Structure formats: C-alpha cells, structure tokens
Amino acid sequence: EAGVAQSPRYKIIEKRQSVAFWCNPISGHATLYWYQQILGQGPKLLIQFQNNGVVDDSQLPKDRFSAERLKGVDSTLKIQPAKLEDSAVYLCASSLLGENTEAFFGQGTRLTVV
C-alpha cells in the first residue's frame, strides 16, 4: 500500500514570497490533516479536512495560509506571503473515518524562509 506522498521535500524561499505544498493521501482515506512542526516542538494542527470539507481550521493563519482539497483527494497548502517564522516542517497525514484509526504521515516538507 502506498503511503502519504508529499512534495517537495525541501523548499527555501525569501520572505514575502509565496509557496505551495502538495499532499496525496492514502487511497480511500477520507480525513486529511496539515500540521506545522517547528524545530524541537510537537506538530500543530493547521487544518483538517473530511473529504473535501473543512472540519477544523481554527489554528490556520488565514491572512496568509490557505488550503484546499478539491475532489476530496489531493490537497495543497499555500503560504502567501511567507514570513521568517513560517520556517518549519509541514506534515500531511491521512486516516480512515472512525474512532480507532491511526493517522498515517508523509515525510513532510521542510520550509526555510530567509
């Protein structure tokens, strides 16, 4: 079974530029998560989708971050414009619906804003 795919693996941009990350979840997984993990900290949930609808985006900085999951499969997370404090690893995860199902994670995208 293919895992969660993310691209790119690494990205370096200058502040005020824009950047987009892509995630392809495991086939059949209705729930998709985007997390931000700053170095040395735990993952912070940015947005949770169920199919193509948003379940929770309470911690997404909506003035600069946006995410979509068209057709309930792939998802993109965009930052525009980027700030220095956005430097982090962005993790995508997916899971089946249901209470006892684990989330499967991709390898993440390491973003450096200079």
Next chain:
Amino acid sequence: AQTVTQSQPEMSVQEAETVTLSCTYDTSESDYYLFWYKQPPSRQMILVIRQEAYKQQNATENRFSVNFQKAAKSFSLKISDSQLGDAAMYFCAYRNRDDKIIFGKGTRLHILP
C-alpha cells in the same frame, strides 16, 4: 479545548534497560483515543501504540506498553529492553470523536550503548 502535556523534554536510558515517558492530557470528553507516535531523525511519524479510553486494559505491543489512568488523565509509555533503534522523538497524541488529533511537545529519547 483539549491539551496534551509531555513534561520531559529529554530522557536517556541505557541499552537493554526500561524507560517510562510521561503524558497527561486535559479533556471534558468521555470517549477519545490516545496514541504514542515515534519520529526518528528521518522525521516520518510512526504509530507505536494506541489506547481506547473506554478500555480499562492497558495496551501492549511487544516491548511497548502503556499505563492508562483515565481518572488522572495520564497516559505513560513504557519501553522495555531499550534498543538503539528506539532513539527518537516520542509524541503523545489525543484523538477526539471528530477525528481531531492534537500532539504534545514531545520527548527526545536517547539510548546509551
């Protein structure tokens, strides 16, 4: 709002010994799920063990076991016979009935040869 607290930023254990990582959480819900995830330097998060809140029996997976104290809202991870490959960041995570998953700040585990 639910929170997850891991009070040990770093731990060290001698190879072949036993170590316990602590986790507490705060919630007003009665049904939820708890997980321990491992994140090696390659940074891919891997599930170690899970626990359903309605089950009193503590979960075990080979050398990994948990001590789940629902009333105390405590969920510690015990690693027996520690191996060099166990060195990683360990995250405690809480999942509610809306499938929202939140993480603690993590504990970095060092294995001393």
